[in-house]
Amino acid sequence: MDLIADLARDLADVAPRWNFIWLYDPVTGGKILSGIWMTIKLAVACLIFSMIIGVAGAWLQGSPNRFLRAFVNGYIQFFRNTPPFVQLLFFYFALGQFTPVVTAPDGWTVQPIISNVGWAIISLSFFAGAFNVEIFRAGIEAVPESTREASEALGFTRTQTFRYIVLPLAIRVSLPALNNNLVNLVKTTTQAFGIAVPELLYQSVTIWNDYPSAQYPTMLLLFVVYIVLVGILVMGMNRWERQMRIPGYGA
Amino acid sequence: MTWTPDQPIISVKGVHKSFGDLEVLKGVSFDVMKGEVVCIIGPSGSGKSTLIRCINGLNDIQAGSISVEGIEVHDPALDKLALRKKVGMVFQQYNLFPHKTALENVMMAPLLVLKRDKAEVEGTARALLKKVRLEGKEDAYPGELSGGQQQRTAIARSLAMNPDVMLFDEVTAALDPETVKEVLVTIKDLAAEGMTCILVTHEMGFAREVADHIYFTDRGVIVEHGPPDTFFTSATDPRTREFLSQIL
Numbered sequence: 001m002d003l004i005a006d007l008a009r010d011l012a013d014v015a016p017r018w019n020f021i022w023l024y025d026p027v028t029g030g031k032i033l034s035g036i037w038m039t040i041k042l043a044v045a046c047l048i049f050s051m052i053i054g055v056a057g058a059w060l061q062g063s064p065n066r067f068l069r070a071f072v073n074g075y076i077q078f079f080r081n082t083p084p085f086v087q088l089l090f091f092y093f094a095l096g097q098f099t100p101v102v103t104a105p106d107g108w109t110v111q112p113i114i115s116n117v118g119w120a121i122i123s124l125s126f127f128a129g130a131f132n133v134e135i136f137r138a139g140i141e142a143v144p145e146s147t148r149e150a151s152e153a154l155g156f157t158r159t160q161t162f163r164y165i166v167l168p169l170a171i172r173v174s175l176p177a178l179n180n181n182l183v184n185l186v187k188t189t190t191q192a193f194g195i196a197v198p199e200l201l202y203q204s205v206t207i208w209n210d211y212p213s214a215q216y217p218t219m220l221l222l223f224v225v226y227i228v229l230v231g232i233l234v235m236g237m238n239r240w241e242r243q244m245r246i247p248g249y250g251a
Numbered sequence: 252m253t254w255t256p257d258q259p260i261i262s263v264k265g266v267h268k269s270f271g272d273l274e275v276l277k278g279v280s281f282d283v284m285k286g287e288v289v290c291i292i293g294p295s296g297s298g299k300s301t302l303i304r305c306i307n308g309l310n311d312i313q314a315g316s317i318s319v320e321g322i323e324v325h326d327p328a329l330d331k332l333a334l335r336k337k338v339g340m341v342f343q344q345y346n347l348f349p350h351k352t353a354l355e356n357v358m359m360a361p362l363l364v365l366k367r368d369k370a371e372v373e374g375t376a377r378a379l380l381k382k383v384r385l386e387g388k389e390d391a392y393p394g395e396l397s398g399g400q401q402q403r404t405a406i407a408r409s410l411a412m413n414p415d416v417m418l419f420d421e422v423t424a425a426l427d428p429e430t431v432k433e434v435l436v437t438i439k440d441l442a443a444e445g446m447t448c449i450l451v452t453h454e455m456g457f458a459r460e461v462a463d464h465i466y467f468t469d470r471g472v473i474v475e476h477g478p479p480d481t482f483f484t485s486a487t488d489p490r491t492r493e494f495l496s497q498i499l
Contacts, residue, residue: 144346146342146344147346147349149309149346150340150346150347150348150405151348151360152309153307153309153335153338153339153340154335154359154360154364154408154409154412155331155335155336155360155364155365155412156360156363156364160363164359164363165348168350169349169350172350246349246392247391247392247394247395248392248393248394248396249349249350249392249393249394
């Protein structure tokens, strides 16, 4: 490790625009690590919530209640057809004003009950969730009506049919499209930078504002980190896809 | 109204059914007694499948009434679960759950719908698969089974709910000739055990052999019916005679 730190220091001396500062400076190094950790937390929370929204929305879309269906469609239209960055700003600045405040642990400052991290998770989950609803809906429509009839004839309720028959089959069909959307979601977490969530892009920008010589190396680092993070997600998704494969069914 | 075994187990009275402007059933009535095997035959589009789908409430009706063991099928306050416990159905395309093994397919409904004990359900399911001659295929997925094997799994799946009536909707129509027989043998065994069966079928030889009563439908009405001996030899209606002459 010392060898790498020394190399980075030497490189900064001979090439002033390539200051890999976080390799030898513990303060900036710590910022990068905490930024990566925040990005991971943000991504995992959004992945989970957006999937829950996707499944719940797709289930409600099949509801006999016209108003529920209209509500889900309105939700999809809004979140799919407007820029996620504008949504984020609106959630944080506009809606954030109306949320109750709580007294901070220090006893004298007040802070909103939903932090900027909270708003980022809410906003990004709803954004990606809108696409997930459509992705799951496509999967659900691929399940033959006759399969649903068979479970109905056996006495399954609508919820049981969805939970045990339609959803497991629909997810298998949806996985490739879901994969794409979740990859996009992980990358879109960088927009939380706009409301000062200390994720990786935010931390990187503070570093290169303090040390302009570190700008290009830090940008390179951003690429590398996202390639690795998305790579892990894709590997996980592919593994899930393999586990879900049914002998003799589909491709 | 409480049902007693001396009354028809299924009573269809003046049933009309339309899909939009197309009237598929134009006043169909018949009764089935407990333990009877009834075959419905007729040209394609004559409303046979629609008729038996109405019996377990998969299709609604516009007029008339259908009762199963005294349960009014098209009563708005119908307890669908009570009906579906009594009526099992087997489909032309098997409609097995492709992500579940043969054993799981048979076990699912008793576990989820009847909430029965797992060990007991598994024992019954294995016995049923054995009964339809699928011993050793318990862990195979539907995609790994032949059409005939899938259809026999579907029959076992229906039987697992311990129904009083079985509906068979052209269950051999999607099978190749060699496997038709294995499915028919399974149904014949059931009929011999006294299961009340309604079959929509194109297998005339089979209908003649197992049916107690044959109904011939054409253009939404029952044209003619009778026990197989008289029906196949001395049909009187010209439409029946024409149909039989084309296929026999």
